[in-house]
Amino acid sequence: MSKSSDNLIEIRDLDYSRGSRPIFRGLNVTIRRGEVTAVMGPSGTGKTTLLRLITRQLLPDNGVVLVDGVDIGTLSQTELYRMRQRFGMLFQNGALLTDLSVFENVAFPLREHTRLTNRLIRHVVLTKLHAVGLRGAADMMPRELSGGMARRVALARAMVMDPEILIYDEPFVGLDPISMGVIVRLVRRMNDALGISSILVSHDVQEISTVADCSYLISDGKVAASGSPQELHTATSDLVRQFMHGMADGPVAFHYDAPDYEEQLLGRDAD
Amino acid sequence: MQQTRSVELGTGLFVLLGIGALFFLTTQTTGGDDFRASEVYEVQARFQNVGSLKRRAPVSMAGVTIGRVTGVEFDGDSLEAVVTFVIDRQYDRIPDDSDASVLTSGLLGSQYIGLQPGGSDMYLEEGSEIMFTQSAVVLENLIGRFLVRDSDDASE
Amino acid sequence: MTLVREVYETLVEFVRTFGAFILFFVELLVHTPRAVFGRFRLIVAQVHNTGTLSLVIILVCGLFVGAVLGLQGFANLQRFNAEDTVGTFAAFALVKELGPVITALLFAGRAGTALASEIGLMKATDQLSAMEMMAVNPVSRVVVPRFIGGCISVPFLTAGFSAIGLFGAYLVAVVLLGVDVGAFWQQMQQTLSIKDVEEGIVKSILFGGAASLIAVWEGYNCIPTAEGVGRATTRTVVITAIVVLVVDFMVTATYL
Numbered sequence: 001m002s003k004s005s006d007n008l009i010e011i012r013d014l015d016y017s018r019g020s021r022p023i024f025r026g027l028n029v030t031i032r033r034g035e036v037t038a039v040m041g042p043s044g045t046g047k048t049t050l051l052r053l054i055t056r057q058l059l060p061d062n063g064v065v066l067v068d069g070v071d072i073g074t075l076s077q078t079e080l081y082r083m084r085q086r087f088g089m090l091f092q093n094g095a096l097l098t099d100l101s102v103f104e105n106v107a108f109p110l111r112e113h114t115r116l117t118n119r120l121i122r123h124v125v126l127t128k129l130h131a132v133g134l135r136g137a138a139d140m141m142p143r144e145l146s147g148g149m150a151r152r153v154a155l156a157r158a159m160v161m162d163p164e165i166l167i168y169d170e171p172f173v174g175l176d177p178i179s180m181g182v183i184v185r186l187v188r189r190m191n192d193a194l195g196i197s198s199i200l201v202s203h204d205v206q207e208i209s210t211v212a213d214c215s216y217l218i219s220d221g222k223v224a225a226s227g228s229p230q231e232l233h234t235a236t237s238d239l240v241r242q243f244m245h246g247m248a249d250g251p252v253a254f255h256y257d258a259p260d261y262e263e264q265l266l267g268r269d270a271d
Numbered sequence: 272m273q274q275t276r277s278v279e280l281g282t283g284l285f286v287l288l289g290i291g292a293l294f295f296l297t298t299q300t301t302g303g304d305d306f307r308a309s310e311v312y313e314v315q316a317r318f319q320n321v322g323s324l325k326r327r328a329p330v331s332m333a334g335v336t337i338g339r340v341t342g343v344e345f346d347g348d349s350l351e352a353v354v355t356f357v358i359d360r361q362y363d364r365i366p367d368d369s370d371a372s373v374l375t376s377g378l379l380g381s382q383y384i385g386l387q388p389g390g391s392d393m394y395l396e397e398g399s400e401i402m403f404t405q406s407a408v409v410l411e412n413l414i415g416r417f418l419v420r421d422s423d424d425a426s427e
Numbered sequence: 428m429t430l431v432r433e434v435y436e437t438l439v440e441f442v443r444t445f446g447a448f449i450l451f452f453v454e455l456l457v458h459t460p461r462a463v464f465g466r467f468r469l470i471v472a473q474v475h476n477t478g479t480l481s482l483v484i485i486l487v488c489g490l491f492v493g494a495v496l497g498l499q500g501f502a503n504l505q506r507f508n509a510e511d512t513v514g515t516f517a518a519f520a521l522v523k524e525l526g527p528v529i530t531a532l533l534f535a536g537r538a539g540t541a542l543a544s545e546i547g548l549m550k551a552t553d554q555l556s557a558m559e560m561m562a563v564n565p566v567s568r569v570v571v572p573r574f575i576g577g578c579i580s581v582p583f584l585t586a587g588f589s590a591i592g593l594f595g596a597y598l599v600a601v602v603l604l605g606v607d608v609g610a611f612w613q614q615m616q617q618t619l620s621i622k623d624v625e626e627g628i629v630k631s632i633l634f635g636g637a638a639s640l641i642a643v644w645e646g647y648n649c650i651p652t653a654e655g656v657g658r659a660t661t662r663t664v665v666i667t668a669i670v671v672l673v674v675d676f677m678v679t680a681t682y683l
Contacts, residue, residue, distance in 0.1 A: 057556060082562070084559075084560060087560060088560075089557070089560040091553040093552060093553065095554050095556065095557035096557075097549075097557075098549070108561065112562075113563075154557075157561075278475045279471060281475050282472075282474045282475040285474065285478050285479040285482055286474070286478075288482070288583070289583020289584070291590075292587045293628070295586075295590050296522060297624050300522060300593065300616065300619050301616060301620055376617070
């Protein structure tokens, strides 16, 4: 009993490959209720793919994804949509609907899924926009926003249906230090104030250390290490050390697989 | 809200304009059916040659359309063309010895049936057959005859 | 050996794409009734997008096509002393063929490319995924209103094209070249039947459906990169042109 209430999302023995290239082989990840869980890993390890698997935008080749103990692979379209209303997702670039104003973007899920009056919608939307500090930008169009502002609007939109789980895809990429600090604080505050669970995909070690309760380091299709950020910092594994301390070469090779350097430079046409 | 208003206004104008154009095309470019009778009676006539007379061709008397051809068939026994046409019920006093001819409107125009009134006291009615008919003038025959006569003249 | 293999793979890929296209069309139809009632405003916005905004180019092109028909018709019919039938000639050409076909091609260039690139960019910027995540079906929210909007716009655009084309022919033949007004209209009215107009309307409806469907399909299934979106818009125009002309041939054949 305590297991199902503690573990919100469980990923078991998950295999996934894109074409002939395997992305995950036997991945196991557990996300606990009420925590901020970070998924880290070098670029190209399929972190975004993992998020799409969790929300069933993709289906795994093998293995299951359990949300509250339910295998989401078995849900019908209607059930899936009902489940997705429990999620809020923040895409890398915000993914605001470009033909709607900031206000309408945040109001979008409400208008689609509820029959609230305009007054009530206005009330809810302004509250959420206020929470991310952008109440004043309600009438702006997405193209007028900076990257950080767009992401905050997207966060307000992700929260507007009061989800149980917030998913952030690379929320820190390409932000100036101030915006980054704002987002970091928002992530933590949303999680604690609203009592929701958060999943965070990133490779910003510094920010993750300050915000995450638990982090997974994924490499080579598997979980290479997991634990609190502090535990990872002091871990002794070569890979973890390379990643956490940003060393250029190590188990994750600096060079992409290539024929022998000398031979390729000096050799005749190797057809 | 100003924007949605202009969008709606523009769309409304656009659709109205489209409907207007459709209306224009259907009513102004086509002759339509200038013959629109709810009650009709059917009459037949036999021709040796109907030229290129088609279904829906007008039937006119004194230049006014009073009916419409409903069928052109070939009678395999008499080797004639049987033309069926309907006439507006309100013209019920057309003498039954009237004669029908296949005429052409203009030099290159389409063909129609023209009725010439006769003098009988009996009138055409449902199922009547017109006895006196005159076939279509086929241009080639006319030219041919003209040429033959021409050469006859020359040889004399 | 490799050639055989390549041909085989191309063939399989073609059949697969065709199957996916049919499934997409079915999904679109399934969502259509709800969209018509539930998303009426979105459809109005798309009629504006694809129709009202294409109106100017359609009308200008129609006017000049009609004017050219008037000129050509007059010059060539004059040889048979039949310049009075220039109205008939222009009306036949516009109502049955040029109106529907040119409108569909212009629509593909003006509105079809816009639809394809808009949907493609929404895909590339994760907007479609974001809708999926907000439990909103992007086919229902994004694709269907655009498709229906296009389907509504094209017949009206075609009617506008043909009507203003006739006006162009009238301007050239009657006002400029001195064909008799009465002869111009009367000859036309005597020769054209309601069936000819009907043929044009049927064509415009089919072309509108085809052009809109191809545009939203290309956009929805493009590779979500700058290059992929560019390719989708190009393919929209090319495929629409081919499909429209093939369908035109088939419809014309059935109406003979």
